[in-house]
Amino acid sequence: MASSLKYSNLLPASGEWKNDIRRYLSEDVPAFDVGGFVVGDEVKSATVNAKQSGVLAGVPFAQELADQTGLVIEWLIEEGAYIDVASGSKIPVAHVSGPVNNLLLAERTILNILSRASGIATKSRRVITLAREAGYTGIIAGTRKTTPGFRLIEKYAMLVGGVDTHRYDLSSMVMLKDNHVWATGSITKAVHAARSACGFSTKIEVECQSEAEANEAIEAGADIVMLDNFTNEGLVTAADNIKSKWLGKKNFLLECSGGLREDNLRSYLTNAIDIYSTSTVHQGTGVVDFNMKIDH
Numbered sequence: 001m002a003s004s005l006k007y008s009n010l011l012p013a014s015g016e017w018k019n020d021i022r023r024y025l026s027e028d029v030p031a032f033d034v035g036g037f038v039v040g041d042e043v044k045s046a047t048v049n050a051k052q053s054g055v056l057a058g059v060p061f062a063q064e065l066a067d068q069t070g071l072v073i074e075w076l077i078e079e080g081a082y083i084d085v086a087s088g089s090k091i092p093v094a095h096v097s098g099p100v101n102n103l104l105l106a107e108r109t110i111l112n113i114l115s116r117a118s119g120i121a122t123k124s125r126r127v128i129t130l131a132r133e134a135g136y137t138g139i140i141a142g143t144r145k146t147t148p149g150f151r152l153i154e155k156y157a158m159l160v161g162g163v164d165t166h167r168y169d170l171s172s173m174v175m176l177k178d179n180h181v182w183a184t185g186s187i188t189k190a191v192h193a194a195r196s197a198c199g200f201s202t203k204i205e206v207e208c209q210s211e212a213e214a215n216e217a218i219e220a221g222a223d224i225v226m227l228d229n230f231t232n233e234g235l236v237t238a239a240d241n242i243k244s245k246w247l248g249k250k251n252f253l254l255e256c257s258g259g260l261r262e263d264n265l266r267s268y269l270t271n272a273i274d275i276y277s278t279s280t281v282h283q284g285t286g287v288v289d290f291n292m293k294i295d296h
Contacts, residue, residue, distance in 0.1 A: 007159050008060040008079070017152050021064045024109050036101035045097040045295045048110070049090040050083045054288035055125050056093065057160040058117025061153055062110045069106045071098035080160050082125070083288075093290065100294070107292045116150070117157040118288035124161025124281040130262060131276075136269040138276065141166035143257070145279040154282050166277050174198050175226075177207040187213060191220035205255070211238050218242070218250050224275070226255040232268060239272035 011017060029036075050056070059079040066073045074095045077083060085091050093114075096103060128140050141164035146154045155165045167173040174194045176187070184190040187206055194204050205224035206217035214225045227238055239254050246252065255275040260268055262280070269276065 006079070007156060010156075010159075011060055017061075018064055018068075020149070020152070021061060021068060024113075025065070025068065025105070028109055029105060033101070033105060036105055039100045039104060041099040041101050043098060044100040044103060045095060046103050046107075046292050047092050047295060048094040048096060048114070048290060048292045050077075050085055050093050051090050051289040051291060053083060053085045054118045054122035055080065055082050055161055056114070056118055057121035057157040058113045058153060061113045061117070061156075065106050065110055065113070066096065066098075069098070069102040071096050071102055071106060080121070090291070096292065103292075103294065111290045111292060113153060114290050115287040117153050117160070118290075119285050120154055120157035120282045121161035122288060123285045124158050124163040127262065127265070127278075127281050128162045130265050131269060134266045134269055135271070136276075137271055138274045139164050140260075140281075141275055141277045142281050143277050143279045143283075144169070145283050158281060161281065163281055164275075174202055174204045175207070176204065176222075178209070181206075187216045188220040191217060191222055195221060207257075211241055214238070214242050214254075215245065218246055218252050222252060224253045224255055226257055226277075227273070228256075229258055230256070232270075236270050236272050239270070243272070 056077050056079050059075060063073060063075075075093070076095065077091075077093050083091055083093070124142070131140055142155065142158040143166060144151075151168070155168060158165050167175065176190045176194060181187050181190050184193065187208075191204055191206060198204065203223040204221070205226055206213075206220075206222045207226045207228050208214040208217055209228055214227065217225050225242070227235060230238055235256060242254065253274040254272070255277055256273045257277045260276050260278040260280055
């Protein structure tokens with residue numbers, strides 16, 4: 001990828017995400033800021049430090065928070081870079097300056113954003129690296145099991161870490177799961193109803209529990225078939241059978257969801273599957289620890 005392609009350019013100059021940042025600030029100080037009153041508004045500088053190793057992510061969101069509080073940030077490390085911090089040490093990530101009350105107002109929220117985003121980016125980088133080392137050439141994608149109100153930052157961090165974001169929301173792609181099929185009556189009925197509404201421009205994915213269901217979904221016109229909760233051996237067999245049956249007849253992708261972990265990754269992955277979707281890159285993921293200290 002060319003260095004001029006920055007993930008921050010995905011974010012619109014004006015958009016709801018900026019209102020999210022405003023809400024984060026309001027959540028932290030809904031009334032009087034006595035600590036800000038105590039320190040006053042003299043201009044001071046501070047340093048944001050990484051206290052743990054990891055991939056830096058969340059920079060545009062931290063930048064927007066600084067902009068909204070009248071602070072100036074000089075970033076010392078490029079987003080997406082791996083910060084290698086020795087045990088017990090710290091590495092400066094950014095210099096921040098502005099009214100000291102605003103420095104302390106923004107401090108915790110900036111650190112929380114960087115910590116959570118960097119944690120997801122770090123785990124994503126680790127998982128995709130392990131997958132490539134294991135010889136897997138397909139797609140690793142995060143799921144929609146994200147934190148309400150924080151999805152944009154979490155999905156953004158996946159991109160910085162190098163994995164696919166899968167669908168962003170219910171409008172991004174049609175995914176027909178078991179409940180949709182049961183409520184509709186059949187996979188075929190569900191796919192046909194979905195296509196009548198979403199047209200040619202939106203992909204349809206169907207969650208399938210067996211080869212027979214997968215074949216029905218493909219026959220009905222599904223673009224992606226998710227083989228759900230298959231065993232390792234059963235997954236490879238089913239994938240080979242399905243692809244052989246439809247070779248030269250239908251174009252589709254096979255996806256597997258559930259069960260992928262760092263400790264089983266090498267034995268779990270197979271290039272018979274085009275996409276592995278997993279929540280392991282963002283759900284229950286650790287953070288990268290940062291702090292901000294006033295220069296003195």
